[in-house]
Amino acid sequence: MSDMNAINDQTLERTYRAMLERRAKGQDRRACATPEELLAVVEGKAPEPERVRILRHVGSCALCHKELELLRLTADVVEQVARPQWTSRPVLAAAAGVVLLIGGVALWSRRGGVGGSGTEIERGTGAIALMSPREDSAVTRPLTLIWASDSGTPRYQLELLDRDGSPLYLMTTRDTTAAIPDSVPLEPGKEYRWWVRALRADGTQPASTVRRLRIAP
Amino acid sequence: MSLRDSLSTALDSVMIRFTRLVRSVGRRRGLDDADLDEMEQEVRLRLWKALATSDRVREAKTSYLYQTAMSATLDMIRRRRARPQEDLETMEAADSPDLPVGAAPDVEFEQSELAARIDHAIDELPEPRDVVVRLHLSGYHRTEIAELLGWTEPKVRNLLYRGLEDLRASLIERGIGPRRVA
Numbered sequence: 001m002s003d004m005n006a007i008n009d010q011t012l013e014r015t016y017r018a019m020l021e022r023r024a025k026g027q028d029r030r031a032c033a034t035p036e037e038l039l040a041v042v043e044g045k046a047p048e049p050e051r052v053r054i055l056r057h058v059g060s061c062a063l064c065h066k067e068l069e070l071l072r073l074t075a076d077v078v079e080q081v082a083r084p085q086w087t088s089r090p091v092l093a094a095a096a097g098v099v100l101l102i103g104g105v106a107l108w109s110r111r112g113g114v115g116g117s118g119t120e121i122e123r124g125t126g127a128i129a130l131m132s133p134r135e136d137s138a139v140t141r142p143l144t145l146i147w148a149s150d151s152g153t154p155r156y157q158l159e160l161l162d163r164d165g166s167p168l169y170l171m172t173t174r175d176t177t178a179a180i181p182d183s184v185p186l187e188p189g190k191e192y193r194w195w196v197r198a199l200r201a202d203g204t205q206p207a208s209t210v211r212r213l214r215i216a217p
Numbered sequence: 218m219s220l221r222d223s224l225s226t227a228l229d230s231v232m233i234r235f236t237r238l239v240r241s242v243g244r245r246r247g248l249d250d251a252d253l254d255e256m257e258q259e260v261r262l263r264l265w266k267a268l269a270t271s272d273r274v275r276e277a278k279t280s281y282l283y284q285t286a287m288s289a290t291l292d293m294i295r296r297r298r299a300r301p302q303e304d305l306e307t308m309e310a311a312d313s314p315d316l317p318v319g320a321a322p323d324v325e326f327e328q329s330e331l332a333a334r335i336d337h338a339i340d341e342l343p344e345p346r347d348v349v350v351r352l353h354l355s356g357y358h359r360t361e362i363a364e365l366l367g368w369t370e371p372k373v374r375n376l377l378y379r380g381l382e383d384l385r386a387s388l389i390e391r392g393i394g395p396r397r398v399a
Contacts (some may be wrong), residue, residue: 065356071290073242074289174363
């Protein structure tokens with residue numbers, strides 16, 4: 001089999017994903033993770049051994065993979081839609097846990113968004129210090145974002161946005177660094193924004209300022 | 218404006234933002250439009266039922282919105298599982314990334330055989346490297362794998378590096394010679 005001898009990383013990934021797609025056809029789902037198990041993984045509520053077991057299956061089942069992604073997407077997007085930061089009403093920034101979904105001048109409902117043309121950037125409280133890259137730096141890929149640790153914070157949520165405020169990459173992590181995947185489309189010469197929110201155990205969510213970066217030409 | 222219209226406007230404002238984010242993030246995560254459409258409709262309907270007035274929409278707490286939306290998506294998944302044929306049709310309609318339409322049977326057999334050998338080689342990887350490798354090959358970036366597993370990114374990077382090295386060696390033993398796996 002000459003093709004086998006010529007396999008490289010891309011072929012390996014394509015072959016694996018194609019196998020998952022073929023396997024999904026007519027798949028008996030009795031061995032699949034239950035929807036509740038997938039939800040427990042997304043919400044970080046499954047104990048580690050369970051998490052590993054469920055994700056081992058997700059990595060070998062295209063149907064469970066898709067369902068996990070739908071749940072992850074819902075969780076990430078709802079948090080974004082309901083997010084109180086970056087509004088033009090100071091009272092909202094302080095109203096932890098309570099959101100005003102409409103009626104205000106929220107970032108996402110505003111054409112131009114953060115730092116839109118001629119618009120002053122509306123910043124978070126700056127409670128979380130951003131470390132690297134520095135404000136308005138020109139950076140190269142691979143891109144790693146670093147911020148300072150916040151005591152008592154088990155998780156952080158990072159957002160990378162384009163100039164218009166549209167999210168390009170969202171992630172939740174226990175680290176204080178984030179490597180932006182190469183699959184995230186960042187164009188040389190263009191400006192992007194990023195910020196971090198701490199998800200503290202007590203329910204408060206202090207945020208960093210919004211920082212600009214540019215991809216070096 | 219009637220109460221119903223007012224509620225509709227309030228929900229629309231929420232859903233415009235919700236839809237915009239769902240589309241941009243969902244497509245990047247490889248979800249197709251049919252999935253995203255169904256999820257949006259399910260969430261919209263659930264919010265409509267749960268938040269009977271526009272004031273409630275405006276004042277809804279994050280946690281309540283979260284629970285409502287997650288419950289809607291969870292129900293959608295349950296309903297789909299009760300109709301397995303639908304998923305089958307969706308999968309059949311999707312493009313096969315490595316096999317052209319009407320691929321010759323011998324090519325298809327060779328690809329299936331290759332996939333089976335890769336799958337078997339991953340099964341033999343030590344735990345938990347196998348999990349990280351499977352998630353990587355199924356399309357997750359290591360930062361996402363770290364998030365899902367609740368591990369640090371350096372730990373995942375290390376497991377992935379070693380797991381792919383093991384996989385390379387195992388595939389070579391099976392007569393499959395990857396030039397570069399990661």
